[in-house]
Amino acid sequence: DTAVSQTPKYLVTQMGNDKSIKCEQNLGHDTMYWYKQDSKKFLKIMFSYNNKELIINETVPNRFSPKSPDKAHLNLHINSLELGDSAVYFCASHAGGNQPQHFGDGTRLSIL
C-alpha cells in the first residue's frame, strides 16, 4: 500500500525520444508536485497541481508537459529528450496546511 508510487523506477532512452512518467497517490491529498533532482542532489520544483489545476509552473522547457486526469494522478510527459534531462524525477503529494510532503521513490532517467 505505497502512498506515492511512480513508474517506471528506471528509464534509459535515447536523445530525441518522447517518454512519460506516471505518478499515483492513495493518500487523498489535493496537491501533487513534480521535482527534478540533479547529480548534486539539488531539488528543483517543476510543477504543482491542486485538484487537477496547475498552480505552479516554474521555468521549465515546454517539452515537459504535466497532466492530471484526477487528483490522485499526476503524469509527466517529456518530448524530444535531451542529455541535460538526465536526472531523478520525484513526484510528491501534500495534504495542505503545515503537513509534510510525501515523496515517491523517484524515476531515474538516463539519456544516451
Place this chain on the structure above:
Amino acid sequence: GDSVTQMEGPVTLSEEAFLTINCTYTATGYPSLFWYVQYPGEGLQLLLKATKADDKGSNKGFEATYRKETTSFHLEKGSVQVSDSAVYFCALNSGGYQKVTFGTGTKLQVIP
C-alpha cells in the same frame, strides 16, 4: 521570496560523534519548518517538523528547534550511527499554494 540556506557537505563523522547541520531561512510570515532525509536510492521522507517559534521537532534521536530570532532550524543528534548516512534537506512552507522551499541538501557520511 522564501529561501533556505544549509551548510554544504559532505559531512563525514565517526560513529557516536555529535552531529549539527546548520539551516537558516528567509520567509514572509510564520512558516512551518521541516527536515527531510533521503537514503540512497530512495525518495525524501519527513524526519521532523516544527510549526511555530520555539517548537522543537524530534524523531529517531534527531532534534531541531524553531528559532525565530535567529531564523534558524539547526539539526542535531547526540550520537550518530552508520545507518544515519544520508542526505538531509531543510525546508520551509510559508503557505499559499503549498510551495515548499528546500535547501540544497547536506550529505552525511558516518564511518565505523
